Amino acid sequence: MDRMFRFRTLLLREWMQHRTGWLVLMALPTLLVLGLGLFDGQGIQVGSADAGDLSALPLVLQALFWTLATVAVALVLVSLTVLAQLPGLARRDQQDRSIEFWRSLPVSHAQGVGATLLMHLLLLPAAALAAGLVGSQLVVLVSVVLHHGPLVWLQLPWGQLLPSLGLGALRLMLGLLLAVLWLSPLLLLTMAASAWLKRWAVPVVSAVSLVGVYWLDARLPMPLVGPAFSRLGTEALYALVAPDLFDGPRRVVQSELGAAVADLPMALLQDAGRVLASAASPAFLLAVVVGALGFWLLVLRRQRAD
Amino acid sequence: MQALIEAQGLNLHYGRKQALDDLSFAVQPGRVVGLLGHNGAGKTTLMKALVGLHAAQGRLSVLGRDPFHDRVALLEDLAYIPDVAILPRWATVSQLITLMSGLHPKFSADRARALIRRTSVGLGDPVKNLSKGMVVQVHLALVAAIDARLMVLDEPTLGLDVLSRKAFYEMLIDEWCDGQRSVLISTHQVEEIETLLSDVLMLNEGRLVLSLSLEDIDRRFVALGHDPAAADAMAAAHPLLRYRVQGGSAALFDGAPPPEVAALGQRLRPSLVDLFVALTRRPEINRTQEG
Numbered sequence: 001m002d003r004m005f006r007f008r009t010l011l012l013r014e015w016m017q018h019r020t021g022w023l024v025l026m027a028l029p030t031l032l033v034l035g036l037g038l039f040d041g042q043g044i045q046v047g048s049a050d051a052g053d054l055s056a057l058p059l060v061l062q063a064l065f066w067t068l069a070t071v072a073v074a075l076v077l078v079s080l081t082v083l084a085q086l087p088g089l090a091r092r093d094q095q096d097r098s099i100e101f102w103r104s105l106p107v108s109h110a111q112g113v114g115a116t117l118l119m120h121l122l123l124l125p126a127a128a129l130a131a132g133l134v135g136s137q138l139v140v141l142v143s144v145v146l147h148h149g150p151l152v153w154l155q156l157p158w159g160q161l162l163p164s165l166g167l168g169a170l171r172l173m174l175g176l177l178l179a180v181l182w183l184s185p186l187l188l189l190t191m192a193a194s195a196w197l198k199r200w201a202v203p204v205v206s207a208v209s210l211v212g213v214y215w216l217d218a219r220l221p222m223p224l225v226g227p228a229f230s231r232l233g234t235e236a237l238y239a240l241v242a243p244d245l246f247d248g249p250r251r252v253v254q255s256e257l258g259a260a261v262a263d264l265p266m267a268l269l270q271d272a273g274r275v276l277a278s279a280a281s282p283a284f285l286l287a288v289v290v291g292a293l294g295f296w297l298l299v300l301r302r303q304r305a306d
Numbered sequence: 307m308q309a310l311i312e313a314q315g316l317n318l319h320y321g322r323k324q325a326l327d328d329l330s331f332a333v334q335p336g337r338v339v340g341l342l343g344h345n346g347a348g349k350t351t352l353m354k355a356l357v358g359l360h361a362a363q364g365r366l367s368v369l370g371r372d373p374f375h376d377r378v379a380l381l382e383d384l385a386y387i388p389d390v391a392i393l394p395r396w397a398t399v400s401q402l403i404t405l406m407s408g409l410h411p412k413f414s415a416d417r418a419r420a421l422i423r424r425t426s427v428g429l430g431d432p433v434k435n436l437s438k439g440m441v442v443q444v445h446l447a448l449v450a451a452i453d454a455r456l457m458v459l460d461e462p463t464l465g466l467d468v469l470s471r472k473a474f475y476e477m478l479i480d481e482w483c484d485g486q487r488s489v490l491i492s493t494h495q496v497e498e499i500e501t502l503l504s505d506v507l508m509l510n511e512g513r514l515v516l517s518l519s520l521e522d523i524d525r526r527f528v529a530l531g532h533d534p535a536a537a538d539a540m541a542a543a544h545p546l547l548r549y550r551v552q553g554g555s556a557a558l559f560d561g562a563p564p565p566e567v568a569a570l571g572q573r574l575r576p577s578l579v580d581l582f583v584a585l586t587r588r589p590e591i592n593r594t595q596e597g
Binding site for chain 2: 003006008009010012016017069096098100101103104105106107108127304
């Protein structure tokens with residue numbers, strides 16, 4: 001039995017344990033946006049006031065809007081869920097007292113911790129985003145059919161939209177990976193604090209952060225802690241949402257629509273190159289190293305779990 | 307025949323507290339070994355060291371491996387039920403079998419299902435709906451489906467009622483012990499497992515006070531039942547323990563008592579419980595009795 005097979009089984013364990021909540025999490029964004037599209041699609045204002053109602057925009061832009069809206073809701077929901085669960089996740093097996101059962105199996109501590117982290121920090125958000133992307137096409141279908149009739153949906157420029165959606169999905173996954181790596185010092189050290197300090201973790205982490213930002217930075221020749229937090233957050237956000245990619249629907253409306261949609265795959269590729277270039281920096285390497293320290297602390301805690 | 311477990315000069319500290327103190331023993335294949343000791347004697351610490359969850363000083367070899375540095379490989383050949391083993395409550399029995407199949411290379415899902423079917427537990431039952439006795443039986447069925455050479459059980463029946471304990475030991479002996487595999491089992495219920503054991507390890511405050519086979523215990527230790535009139539003579543011979551048995555008095559000796567003392571009583575088979583009490587009494591109790 002190779003290590004990968006065992007690791008996959010550990011991932012399966014995560015799915016078995018959390019699947020009900022995860023299925024709800026994956027379906028919820030589509031249902032929410034679907035509700036919005038069904039009941040209030042006419043009233044949605046896009047961009048500035050002169051941009052008008054959503055349903056007045058070209059169909060291709062409506063399709064992109066619903067896709068982005070659904071994926072954005074999925075991203076927000078899954079991010080909130082992961083952040084809320086993360087501290088508890090570090091002590092989950094201790095709290096339900098099954099830790100000794102898991103440690104009695106021929107699985108390394110690093111594999112045990114790694115599978116949990118991979119599933120909750122990367123695969124779950126990736127699945128939620130993918131579900132949001134797929135679900136968004138249902139929203140597009142319902143919205144277009146409801147407001148414009150069934151035949152209009154068939155007239156969408158699928159030849160242009162599908163490559164954009166495919167590349168957009170890949171760009172999202174890349175962004176997710178980079179965002180998690182950028183945030184890994186904050187995420188994994190918080191988890192490690194929770195694993196070692198139990199209920200004191202959140203107060204201690206908060207206090208240490210505040211002391212760093214407001215006390216230490218004031219005494220250093222140049223502020224360090226605050227800018228570091230800011231950099232991590234900014235890079236993670238930019239890795240995910242690509243703020244330079246879209247300059248608002250208004251610009252697209254005013255330019256040649258066909259060219260804009262046709263250019264979208266190239267724009268996505270260029271944006272992927274930009275976030276990768278941001279990652280090729282000492283700051284990113286440092287973030288990954290500090291994240292690895294958090295991982296090591298989690299493994300050590302599992303090894304010493306008593 | 308190579309021993310499955312070999313310990314030589316084993317020491318383990320928790321800070322300044324010495325949890326294991328210079329332990330040396332061996333467990334041969336095909337044996338059922340009882341690890342006996344009071345709370346805090348070091349049983350769980352020893353078992354965790356044996357399965358690589360604690361690092362100990364000294365020489366320790368389990369199935370030819372260093373447990374701490376080769377834990378994952380060791381656990382592939384070893385079945386282990388920890389003392390506070392709680393099966394995950396969110397899982398069903400069937401899910402646990404699926405997970406064990408993917409995590410343990412020597413686990414047989416078919417055998418686990420067959421063993422589960424002999425209990426009152428259904429494969430689709432969630433663990434959270436099972437009684438404590440049922441959970442322990444499921445756990446034993448899972449580890450008994452591992453084709454291992456050694457099973458380590460740390461207080462497996464703690465907190466179970468007598469019927470559940472009986473069912474557990476029946477499954478253990480019937481389904482796992484085949485004369486080649488060994489079991490190391492720690493428990494407080496000494497009297498319940500005495501008939502199952504071939505060997506005994508007794509721990510007292512981290513020290514090994516006895517490591518013998520049951521046959522050797524019968525040869526080495528002598529219990530004499532006697533009349534009250536012989537009590538003073540028995541006490542003068544410095545027995546390990548004086549106790550009540552079947553309404554009368556008895557004295558337990560390490561080795562043969564002097565012939566004139568032996569002539570005052572009738573030889574009895576020393577029970578493991580009496581031996582356990584004699585060898586693991588706390589120092590403060592011993593001092594009180596000596597006083």
